[in-house]
Amino acid sequence: QSVLTQPPSVSAAPGQKVTISCSGSSSNIGNNYVSWYQQFPGTAPKLLIYDNNKRPSGIPDRFSGSKSGTSATLGITGLQTGDEADYYCGTWDSSLSAGGVFGGGTKLTVL
Amino acid sequence: QVQLQESGPGLVKPSQTLSLTCTVSGGSISSGNYYWSWIRQHPGKGLEWIGYIYYSGRTYNNPSLESRITISVDTSKRQLSLKLNSVTAADTAVYYCARLYSKAGGWFYFDYWGQGTLVTVSS
Numbered sequence: 001q002s003v004l005t006q007p008p009s010v011s012a013a014p015g016q017k018v019t020i021s022c023s024g025s026s027s028n029i030g031n032n033y034v035s036w037y038q039q040f041p042g043t044a045p046k047l048l049i050y051d052n053n054k055r056p057s058g059i060p061d062r063f064s065g066s067k068s069g070t071s072a073t074l075g076i077t078g079l080q081t082g083d084e085a086d087y088y089c090g091t092w093d094s095s096l097s098a099g100g101v102f103g104g105g106t107k108l109t110v111l
Numbered sequence: 112q113v114q115l116q117e118s119g120p121g122l123v124k125p126s127q128t129l130s131l132t133c134t135v136s137g138g139s140i141s142s143g144n145y146y147w148s149w150i151r152q153h154p155g156k157g158l159e160w161i162g163y164i165y166y167s168g169r170t171y172n173n174p175s176l177e178s179r180i181t182i183s184v185d186t187s188k189r190q191l192s193l194k195l196n197s198v199t200a201a202d203t204a205v206y207y208c209a210r211l212y213s214k215a216g217g218w219f220y221f222d223y224w225g226q227g228t229l230v231t232v233s234s
């Protein structure tokens with residue numbers, strides 16, 4: 001059971017837009033910055049978004065992040081078959097059991 | 112470009128200690144708001160943060176694993192290490208080391224990751 005809640009899967013057609021939600025609480029998303037990671041099968045996760053909405057160098061602007069209250073959203077526009085991967089949100093949890101926390105991951109299928 | 116490489120046994124017997132090393136290249140291991148972290152991923156599952164260490168040796172571990180974890184750093188060798196004792200089959204996972212950016216105010220993200228190493232706990 002992950003601390004952050006993501007939908008197990010989302011799908012959309014090439015060229016379309018998709019959003020992936022990440023729901024938490026005031027002890028994590030509500031008071032800390034959110035990051036997003038992309039993971040292809042058999043490879044390490046890759047930082048996609050940090051500080052809620054910033055993209056590391058080399059990440060195309062088709063990827064965007066936002067946060068509102070205790071939820072965050074990853075948006076991907078102009079979907080490509082190469083975007084098919086697992087996506088994870090992450091942040092710090094400031095509760096009594098403080099630590100880094102992740103969502104359970106969302107499998108993106110580009111139909 | 113920071114690069115991280117995990118190494119260690121791929122098979123550990125139950126009740127024994129899992130020991131992994133991560134070698135860092137291409138960047139300073141002793142800089143500002145950067146920490147060094149271990150994360151694991153059970154087969155077919157999501158990511159689990161294990162703990163982090165600052166170059167000074169200050170650590171913070173996942174409370175759920177705290178009693179079994181030791182994370183250390185050797186700045187001269189540019190290596191960090193993970194020891195997880197009393198392992199069971201539930202510790203079978205891919206273990207990643209990663210560079211963590213963190214500072215007071217809620218900044219927390221992993222910007223560079225190693226390729227990961229699969230550790231299987233089995234007799």
